[in-house]
Amino acid sequence: MDEFSPEELIECQMSIRPLAARYRLCLQKPRGRAGAQMGKGVGASVEILDHRPFVLGDDPRHLDWNAYARTGQWVAKTFRPEVRPSVDLAFDASNSMLDVADKRRRALQLFYLVFEGAERMGASVKVHCVYPDRAEPMERDAIQAGQWLQGPRGLSGAQIGGLARVRWRQDALRVWVSDLLYPEIPSKVVGPLVRGAGQAVILVPFAPDEVAPSWAGNLTLVDVESGEERVQYVDDRVLDKYRSAYLGHFAAYSEAAVGQGVALARVSAAGDFEASLGAEAVALGVFAPWT
Amino acid sequence: MDLIVTQPWGALGLVGLPILLAIHMLRQRPQAIRTTTLFLLEAASPRQLKGRQIDRVSKWMQLILRWLFVLVATWFLISPRWPQTSKALDIAIVVDASASMSAFSEDLVRELKSQITPLTQGRKVRLSVLSSAPGRPLMAKGGLDALARGLEAWRPNLGAHDSRLAIDVARGRVGPQGTIIFVTDHEAAPEPGVWRLSVGQPVANVAVTGVKVAGESWQATVHSYALEAQTREFKVMAQGQAVSTGTLQMDPGQTRVLSGEFPKGQERIEIQLDDDALSIDNQVTIIRPRTKRLGVYVTSDAQALAAVGRLLAATPGVEVLQHPIGADLQIEWRAEPIEGPTGGPAKLWFVRDPKREVRQPAISAVPAPDPLTDDLPWQGLVFRRPPPRKLPEAAVGLLWKGDLALVYRMPGPHLVVRIDPTGSNLDRNPGFILMLARFLEQVRAGLPREEALNLEVGVPLSIPAQPGAGPVVVRGPAGRESFSEATWRDLKAPQTPGAFEVFQGETRLLVGAARFADVRESDLKTAAPQALPQDAVAARARAHSAPDPLRPYLGLVLILLALASYRLGRSRS
Numbered sequence: 001m002d003e004f005s006p007e008e009l010i011e012c013q014m015s016i017r018p019l020a021a022r023y024r025l026c027l028q029k030p031r032g033r034a035g036a037q038m039g040k041g042v043g044a045s046v047e048i049l050d051h052r053p054f055v056l057g058d059d060p061r062h063l064d065w066n067a068y069a070r071t072g073q074w075v076a077k078t079f080r081p082e083v084r085p086s087v088d089l090a091f092d093a094s095n096s097m098l099d100v101a102d103k104r105r106r107a108l109q110l111f112y113l114v115f116e117g118a119e120r121m122g123a124s125v126k127v128h129c130v131y132p133d134r135a136e137p138m139e140r141d142a143i144q145a146g147q148w149l150q151g152p153r154g155l156s157g158a159q160i161g162g163l164a165r166v167r168w169r170q171d172a173l174r175v176w177v178s179d180l181l182y183p184e185i186p187s188k189v190v191g192p193l194v195r196g197a198g199q200a201v202i203l204v205p206f207a208p209d210e211v212a213p214s215w216a217g218n219l220t221l222v223d224v225e226s227g228e229e230r231v232q233y234v235d236d237r238v239l240d241k242y243r244s245a246y247l248g249h250f251a252a253y254s255e256a257a258v259g260q261g262v263a264l265a266r267v268s269a270a271g272d273f274e275a276s277l278g279a280e281a282v283a284l285g286v287f288a289p290w291t
Numbered sequence: 292m293d294l295i296v297t298q299p300w301g302a303l304g305l306v307g308l309p310i311l312l313a314i315h316m317l318r319q320r321p322q323a324i325r326t327t328t329l330f331l332l333e334a335a336s337p338r339q340l341k342g343r344q345i346d347r348v349s350k351w352m353q354l355i356l357r358w359l360f361v362l363v364a365t366w367f368l369i370s371p372r373w374p375q376t377s378k379a380l381d382i383a384i385v386v387d388a389s390a391s392m393s394a395f396s397e398d399l400v401r402e403l404k405s406q407i408t409p410l411t412q413g414r415k416v417r418l419s420v421l422s423s424a425p426g427r428p429l430m431a432k433g434g435l436d437a438l439a440r441g442l443e444a445w446r447p448n449l450g451a452h453d454s455r456l457a458i459d460v461a462r463g464r465v466g467p468q469g470t471i472i473f474v475t476d477h478e479a480a481p482e483p484g485v486w487r488l489s490v491g492q493p494v495a496n497v498a499v500t501g502v503k504v505a506g507e508s509w510q511a512t513v514h515s516y517a518l519e520a521q522t523r524e525f526k527v528m529a530q531g532q533a534v535s536t537g538t539l540q541m542d543p544g545q546t547r548v549l550s551g552e553f554p555k556g557q558e559r560i561e562i563q564l565d566d567d568a569l570s571i572d573n574q575v576t577i578i579r580p581r582t583k584r585l586g587v588y589v590t591s592d593a594q595a596l597a598a599v600g601r602l603l604a605a606t607p608g609v610e611v612l613q614h615p616i617g618a619d620l621q622i623e624w625r626a627e628p629i630e631g632p633t634g635g636p637a638k639l640w641f642v643r644d645p646k647r648e649v650r651q652p653a654i655s656a657v658p659a660p661d662p663l664t665d666d667l668p669w670q671g672l673v674f675r676r677p678p679p680r681k682l683p684e685a686a687v688g689l690l691w692k693g694d695l696a697l698v699y700r701m702p703g704p705h706l707v708v709r710i711d712p713t714g715s716n717l718d719r720n721p722g723f724i725l726m727l728a729r730f731l732e733q734v735r736a737g738l739p740r741e742e743a744l745n746l747e748v749g750v751p752l753s754i755p756a757q758p759g760a761g762p763v764v765v766r767g768p769a770g771r772e773s774f775s776e777a778t779w780r781d782l783k784a785p786q787t788p789g790a791f792e793v794f795q796g797e798t799r800l801l802v803g804a805a806r807f808a809d810v811r812e813s814d815l816k817t818a819a820p821q822a823l824p825q826d827a828v829a830a831r832a833r834a835h836s837a838p839d840p841l842r843p844y845l846g847l848v849l850i851l852l853a854l855a856s857y858r859l860g861r862s863r864s
Contacts, residue, residue, distance in 0.1 A: 096327035183330040210328050218321040223329040230329060231321055238332075245335035246328065 004104060006146030012108045013116070013146070019274060020116035023287040027085050027173055027199075050078045087118040088168050090128040090135070092178030093149060095224040100207055106269040106276070107177060107205040113277075113287070114175050114203070115143065126169065130162040130178075132225070137167075164192065174200040180249075181210070182225075186256035194260045201286050202257060202264040204250075211246060215239065294371050295836045301368025307361040315354045356856040360849060367845045372836035379415040380835060381469035382407065383461035384438070385454060385485075388424040391812040392447040392476050394568040395490045400439050402490045403474065406823050407435070410470065410831060419464045422447075423454035423473075448571055448786045449749070450809030458485055470831060476818045486827060491818030497523050497541055498572035498813035499562060502745055502806060509577050510550040511562050515541035516814040528561040529554045539564075553579050558743070559790060559804065572813045576790045576804040581743040582608035585735045588618035588636075592625055596641060598718030602727050608735065620734050627709060630683050637704050637734045639727065642677065644711040657691045658722075663700065663729050664689050667722035674715030689726075698726070704737070706730045739795075743802040752782040752803075756795045767791035767805070 054063055054074035067075040091097075091111050098104045118125045127138040129148055138148040168174050174193050180186075180202070193200035215221075215234040222229050232238065250266070257264035265281035267273075281287050296302070326332075384403065386392070392399075407416075420431040420441035431441025454473065461471045462484070471484060476491025495517035503510040515521050520542055527535035527549075534554055539547055553560060557579075564573040585608055593599055599622055603609050612618050620637045627642040656672050658664040669690070679695060682688060686707070688696035700706050706727075710717055717723045739755045746752075756763045756779055763774045767785030774782055784805045785791050793801035 099325060099327065179327070181327050181330075183334070207327075213326070213328075215324065220321040220323040221329050221332065222323055222325045224325050224327050228329065229323075230332070232332065238335075241335035242328075242332055245331040249331060 004098070004101075004149075009108065009146035009149060012105060013112045013144075016109050016112040016273075017116055019277075020113055020120060022289055023113065023117065023277070023282070024121065024290050025087070025114055025117040025173070025175075025201075026285050026288045051075050052078060084122060084124060085118075086124040086126070086169050086172035087114070087175060088126050088128065088166070088172040089114050089118070089175045090130050090163065090166050090177065091149070092163075092176070093129050093131050094178075094182070096181045097179050097205070098149075099224045100209075100269075103179070103205055103207040103269040106267060106273065107179070109273050110203045110205055110267060111177050114177070117287075124172075126172070128166045130166060133161050135162045135165040163189065168193070168196070168198060170196055170198070172198065174198050176200065176202045178202065178204065179206060179210075180204055180253055186253040187260075190253070190256040190260045190262050193262055200260075200262045202253075202262055203281065203286070204253075204264065204266040205269055206266055207269045212243065213239070295374055295833065297370040297372055297833055298368060301365060301370065304361060304365035304368050307365075308358055311354065311357050311361065353856060353859045356852055356859065360852040360856065363845055363848050363852065366839075367842070367849070370842075371839045372833055373839065374414050374836045378835055379417050380411055381417045381419075381465040382410070383419040383421060383465045383469060383471045385421045385423050385457045385461050385471065385473045386430075386442065386445065386447070387454065387473070387475035388422045388447045388449045389451055389475075389812055390448050390571045390807060390809070391491070391569060391815060391818065392474075393571060394494055394496075394815060395476050395492070395818070396442070396445065396447070399474070399490055400442055403438055403472075403488070404435065406488055407438075407472070410823075410828050411435070414835065417465075419461065421457050421461055421464075423452065423457040424449055425452065425456055448807070450807075451811045458482070472823065476815075478819045478821045481824070486823050487821060488823050489819060489821035491815070492820055493518070493818055494568040494815040495519060495521055496567055496569050496572070496813055496815045497521050497539070497564060498569070498810070499564065499575040499806070500546075500572070500810050500813065501808065502575055502577050504577060504580055504745060507552045507579075508550065509553065509560065510548055511575060511577070512546055512548050513539060513541070513564065514546045514810070514813070515543060516816055517541070518543050518816060523565045523567075525549065525565075526563045527551060528563060529557045529559070534560070558802075569813060569815060571788060571807045575788065575806045577745060578743050578790065578802060578804040580745060581741070581802075583735050583738050583740045583742045585609045585731065585738070586612050586617055586619045587622065588612045588615045588620070589622045590624065592643070593622045593641065596624055596712050596718070598712055598724070598727075599641075601718070602724065602731070606728060606731050609731070619738055620731065624712075627680070627707070633701075633703075633705075635703075637737075638706070639730065640705060640707045641712055642707065642709045644675065644677065644714060655692070656697055659687070659689055659691060661687065661689050661700075663706070663726050663733070664698075664722070667725050669720070669722045672716065672720045672723070674710040674717065677709040677711075680709075700730075704730070704733060739798065739800065741799050741802065745804050745806070746784045747808040748784055748788055748805040749786050750784050750805075752784055752793065752801065754779070754782055754793055754795070754800050756800070760798075761796045763800075764794045765791060766794070 051064060051067065052075070054076040058076045062076045062078070064075045064077045067073065089111065091107070097107050115125060115127065125140070127140075127143060127148065129136045129138050129150075131150075142148045163176070163178075176193055180189065190200075190202070193202070215232075215238075218231070218233050220229055220231050254264055256262075263284055263286050265284050265286045267281055268276045268279065270276070277287060386399075416434055418431075418433060418435060418437045419429060420437055421429055422445070430445065431437040433440070458471060458473060462469075465471060470486065472486045472488055473482070474488050474490060476489055478489055479487065481487050495515075497513060497515050497517065499511055500514045501512045513523075513525075520540065523539045523541065525537055525539055526533045535551060537549075541547065549562060551560075559576060559578040561574060561576045566573055585606070587603060587609055589599060589603070589611060603611055615621055615636075618636050620639060621635065622639045622641075624641040625643050627640075654671075654673055656669050656674075658667065658669055674697070676692060676695065677697065682696050682699055683701060686696070686699040686701045688699045690696070690698040697710050698706070698708050708717070712718055736753050737755050739757055752765075754763055756776070758776060762776070763779060763782060765772045765774070765782070765785060767787060768789030768791065769785055769787040772785075782793075784803060788805055788807045791803050791805060792799055793803070
């Protein structure tokens with residue numbers, strides 16, 4: 001397994017800031033306390049949201065006199081709210097995320113892109129580092145110092161256990177950065193993300209070698225999580241079965257995500273990060289350029 | 292149908308078969324790979340296939356293709372040809388009949404068959420087996436079975452001899468397209484058109500190499516032809532009883548002398564050494580030699596010649612008689628007869644010059660080729676020229692001065708010396724003395740009397756057989772052989788060592804002991820194996836064969852097999 005250090009985390013964070021200046025995390029229904037971010041409901045900002053018939057009890061200051069002059073109807077103006085969004089960011093710290101350098105870097109880039117983007121929006125950000133057996137909330141200072149992520153730990157089973165221990169906030173946008181490579185029913189992963197009418201995004205880094213492994217012949221396959229070994233003769237038939245299982249695995253996750261209204265975007269670890277991001281995450285509206 | 296492999300080294304390509312198998316079995320050591328998606332594989336392919344076991348099965352097609360490639364390539368490399376069985380193969384085998392071959396005769400047939408079989412390649416063979424012995428008949432002819440038939444009772448016992456005559460006979464039998472194989476036991480440069488096959492190998496041998504008899508004493512020399520020390524027991528036998536035994540410790544190349552005296556009343560002894568690889572020289576028979584008595588009568592005139600007295604005193608077995616009755620040779624010194632000496636016993640006639648005329652001394656007499664004068668020195672002979680005289684009709688001139696015969700012989704046998712000994716230095720001339728000694732031995736040889744001699748095997752015998760008295764019979768250790776009058780010139784001592792006798796009718800003319808004395812045959816250190824020239828065998832086999840009809844297509848087959856194997860390997864990877 002490739003080693004990584006706090007310096008690597010800091011270097012990755014620094015390198016992602018220019019990209020975070022160009023892309024923002026899209027919030028479908030921004031909610032939260034009063035803040036600087038335009039909300040989705042009716043609020044008290046100066047930006048007119050809509051017009052509706054004036055009814056008793058409405059603030060007379062919201063009466064649109066111009067409309068009354070033209071139509072003779074009592075029309076009230078409604079305004080958009082200004083809120084401070086909340087973002088709960090959970091990072092899957094399992095071995096499968098951190099074992100290979102390219103994939104680890106892409107996962108960290110996704111993490112920092114969300115983190116930096118939320119910071120730039122003035123959102124309230126809470127970070128959870130999810131290990132197979134626990135979830136540890138991380139302070140902002142620890143993140144800035146590159147001290148938030150420990151080395152991978154090989155624990156067999158219960159990979160999803162840590163995710164279940166994350167305390168999601170009620171109005172927060174829940175972002176789950178994970179490769180989703182664990183033998184779990186997708187609904188059990190996606191469901192808790194949107195519990196309590198929350199909105200969630202799953203960012204899935206993946207390595208090309210996971211999609212089409214270059215296995216051939218006699219291999220001893222070692223699971224990075226548990227260390228379990230499997231002696232396997234790999235030929236075309238086995239590879240075909242593997243590819244079908246891989247695609248079926250993520251198809252099930254996509255289906256579960258769609259069913260729960262969760263945006264799920266896969267980001268390849270190969271090539272340029274911005275290009276990989278644009279392939280699916282930008283296309284699905286998870287990220288959008290700043291306007 | 293047997294296949295002719297013209298390039299046997301190409302068969303080394305078959306080594307590729309086990310090598311390919313080993314590569315297929317051993318190259319796939321499972322490679323450890325860390326993976327994040329093992330659970331997907333577990334779900335997709337729950338049966339865990341053991342890598343090496345499944346590899347042996349799943350790659351069999353590729354292995355078979357590569358094996359086929361190796362087999363086809365090997366077939367191409369050995370350049371096979373198919374024999375044309377319709378043509379018979381003529382082979383003449385000339386077997387060296389020298390005695391040393393008897394040391395290797397046991398494996399001879401097997402070695403010959405193993406060497407000839409690659410040449411025949413299943414074709415019909417017309418085989419002729421000949422001995423190299425001059426004048427020996429064809430031993431066998433026919434197929435390969437003629438080998439065993441011809442060599443079954445074959446016992447080589449000759450000394451070194453010229454085999455070219457037998458090879459010429461073989462060449463005549465097989466013709467220019469045939470094959471001649473000369474089988475011997477030592478290496479030598481090949482003769483054009485003859486393949487040499489040697490079945491010999493260095494063998495230690497101890498041999499009796501010579502005998503000597505002087506009076507009652509005998510000596511026998513024993514020599515070791517070995518590279519290591521040898522030990523041999525020996526026995527001296529007389530009348531079937533051992534009279535002496537002993538042990539010989541022989542260093543390499545050492546010569547020892549055995550000696551002794553004939554037991555009283557015994558005329559013959561036999562020395563026997565322990566048997567070894569070459570048995571013909573391990574025993575020798577020695578007889579007490581007896582020379583024919585030669586009765587000589589010297590006339591009173593001739594007795595005055597000092598040369599005659601010295602000659603008779605120096606010649607063994609000569610009895611000087613006081614009267615001419617019963618004499619085998621009469622020596623005279625008197626005037627020359629006109630017709631030469633006739634009738635009576637053999638005569639040695641010195642011509643007296645009654646006038647004793649004073650003539651100029653003559654020198655430089657020239658001898659005529661004759662057994663009596665061959666290779667004799669005549670320098671320094673000084674004589675008074677005899678008066679001219681026409682030679683008698685039956686006379687043969689032996690020594691000439693110009694057209695004047697100084698010495699001539701006539702049937703009888705008579706020898707006439709026309710030089711007066713008193714007027715020359717004849718009695719001090721070596722050529723003249725030796726000529727007289729030869730003449731005496733010639734007279735003695737013609738006497739029909741018994742003698743006893745130690746001889747070598749196969750030497751020509753000069754037997755004074757009497758015409759009209761019946762055939763001459765030789766009774767030897769190998770049996771009895773009869774010679775009619777027409778074949779007396781072929782009389783020889785037996786080829787088998789041992790005692791023998793020669794009879795004519797009831798008259799015993801010779802008691803002999805034949806021994807093998809060709810020490811060149813006893814030295815087996817230089818014997819060495821030599822196989823048939825493989826390139827020549829291959830060329831001869833190729834000349835009687837047709838090329839493989841598939842050969843033009845083998846290259847295409849190889850390319851197709853290579854492509855198929857390559858495609859299979861790529862599709863797998």
